[in-house]
Amino acid sequence: MLYVQEKVVKLGGIYLKGQVTSVEVQEAGSVYVAQDEKGRYKKSQPVGYENGKVMIDILLESTKGATTLEQLTEMQRLFKPYGQTKPKLLSIVNEDCAARGITKVYFKNLTSKKVISESKRIASLELWAPDIVGIKVKKKTTKKKTTKKTTKKSKSKKSKSKSPAKDSRSTSKGKKAAKKAVK
Secondary structure, rough: OOOOOOOOOEOOOEEEEOOOEEEEEEEEEEEEEEOOOOOOOEEEEEEEEEEEEEEEEEEEEOOOOOHHHHHHHHHHHHHHHOOOOOOOEEEEEOOOHHHOOOOEEEEEEEEEEEEOOOEEEEEEEEEEEEOOOOOOOOOOOOOOOOOOOOOOOHHHHOOOOOOOOOOOOOOOOOOOOOHHHOO
């Protein structure tokens, strides 16, 4: 029988009962993979970030203060109180989450498992951070110098209207869009 009650994770203003066995924080980027009509890989392109996920595993043992079922019921009340129709944003206090900038989470999943041959229960929480945390970067401001280019083009006396190589498309819009994307 375990008598250890740790204060590792505070969720919604309440310390989670039991012994926290693991805290896992996941953050990932979203990458779009382009394919051609035949399903062959063409290119991949980053498109953003996914929400952070926090997975917490807790070992519940009966103590003098509460049974495993009472501890599990307390977690259930945090997950979905009576009358609540959708997940509520909860504050989380944990050193791993704080290091990653995660301070508020939604309950995504709550699972519990009773080990029949032993007196313990195992609870697993999956929490999702609503915001993507990142480092704010200040953009360096620079003054742009505008220069006018004067180039003289000599006109050919040859008629271009019959030439199949004549290309009248302008590429200036594409160049401007590419410069903006790089900045």
